[in-house]
Amino acid sequence: MKYLYPLACILFFSSCNDNNNNKPIDEWELNKNTRILNNENSSYQEARRLAQANIGSFIKSFDNNRDSLEFYIKAGFSDERGAENMWVRVYSVGDSMLGVLDNNPITIRKNRLGDSVVVNIIEIVDFSIYKGDSVIQGNYLNQVLEK
Numbered sequence: 001m002k003y004l005y006p007l008a009c010i011l012f013f014s015s016c017n018d019n020n021n022n023k024p025i026d027e028w029e030l031n032k033n034t035r036i037l038n039n040e041n042s043s044y045q046e047a048r049r050l051a052q053a054n055i056g057s058f059i060k061s062f063d064n065n066r067d068s069l070e071f072y073i074k075a076g077f078s079d080e081r082g083a084e085n086m087w088v089r090v091y092s093v094g095d096s097m098l099g100v101l102d103n104n105p106i107t108i109r110k111n112r113l114g115d116s117v118v119v120n121i122i123e124i125v126d127f128s129i130y131k132g133d134s135v136i137q138g139n140y141l142n143q144v145l146e147k
Helices: 004-015 042-053 055-065 140-145
Strands: 070-079 082-093 096-101 116-120 124-131 134-138
Touching: 042 055, 042 124, 042 140, 055 070, 055 082, 055 124, 055 134, 070 096, 070 116, 082 124, 124 140
Parallel strands: none
Antiparallel strands: 070 082, 070 124, 082 096, 096 116, 124 134
């Protein structure tokens, strides 16, 4: 019996080990909503410029329609493994935006789906406003890449 507890702990912690750290990204992770782009990419830069130019209308729409629409921003997150842009569902707007991370990261491990995050407005690289399943404003990166 005295060996049962240490054995159970070893089995539990070994099952929690992240065996995907060096796993290559598979096709499921690289669906149409995930793209690998360098921040210097011209499409990325154009989408960011459009998002920043229109962030005022995002904020105004949030203030007027927060109960009837869904508001998302895309921003960069990083840790020792790298960096990636991820979607955040916005719940509060002020000098910065408060929201909940809306996707699981592929590279970084510091953040997870459902984490509360604060994003400075200057860090926003894209945004989307949804009514039901339809984007009614934003989603600039997809627009730029589909040209």
